[in-house]
Amino acid sequence: MQAALIIFEGMTSLDFIGFYDPVTRLKTMGFRPDFQWRFCALQPRISDDRGLGLIPDYVAAPLDGFDLLFIPGGFATRSLQHNQEMLAWLKTAAPVPLKTSVCTGALLLGAAGFLAGKRATTHPKALQELVPYCRVVPGVRVVDDGKVITAGGVAASLDLGLYVVERLAGPEARAKIAAQMDYPYR
């Protein structure tokens, strides 16, 4: 089980880390010892939307061999959804069987063609921007359309991560990981 965790210049780090924390506990807490992940980007170093520098370990390489794709959001998605280099790279993930996003990461899933005919959501203030790509579902934190799972804004990343944990390892794993995260909400 190999996860491609996408990071990009101008992303919102909480979108990313809120998902990364619970899903990587699948391995560190022993529920899915086979769970592995790479930090994937087009550049060898990126900065988030508030200046934090992050270092990917899988740079500008094809995404077709992964089992899970995750894309965070951030204001930069508004231009990246029209960036041909970014879209060509994301499209290499077409064979990935499970694709996920938080917040406006859904715009990138949509621009890459992965939301056609699907139900999906995004940040509550960005719902209209997602309309060209799919059937938009407002008012819920996580929308599961089988091969594509999308979440609401920023902090919904934690809920998406725990949702994916449950799908991959069951409700007991979810409960124990949420307890270790000290996250009582759902």
Next chain:
Amino acid sequence: MQAALIIFEGMTSLDFIGFYDPVTRLKTMGFRPDFQWRFCALQPRISDDRGLGLIPDYVAAPLDGFDLLFIPGGFATRSLQHNQEMLAWLKTAAPVPLKTSVCTGALLLGAAGFLAGKRATTHPKALQELVPYCRVVPGVRVVDDGKVITAGGVAASLDLGLYVVERLAGPEARAKIAAQMDYPYR
């Protein structure tokens, strides 16, 4: 208003990012245009507890000129609380008027001497480890002892960040930032 945001080898990134996101919105959303932050570390590059590389912009320099100190947690705190280089560095923050931590970051606040006579909390499973340093408060997500504010485990970082937002900019700022974060809990 200058915040020293500490990062260290082996930290838990969600402890850090869950605080960093709401407090930096004080500036990006215009509530406190004077709010600034540095990513402070002892090394020029650090890796979190699951392999993500982060780049500080304030390295091995004194912390005495800041207005706010923030320390995240992670398993590495168990050894760092006895690391003399780390403690000597953290002690340079003694004059900082507001000191904060999430999760086992409280062990570092304690080891640096900043919790003497204070009420504080940490991860629910680490409460006993904090006993040598202070009066431990279990069962609440944020403990405010005036000049020191501590929070529970990992995801309590979001609650601490929003608590500090309210203290620095009032309840309306908190409500608007929480809405922009799509975080309905408190």
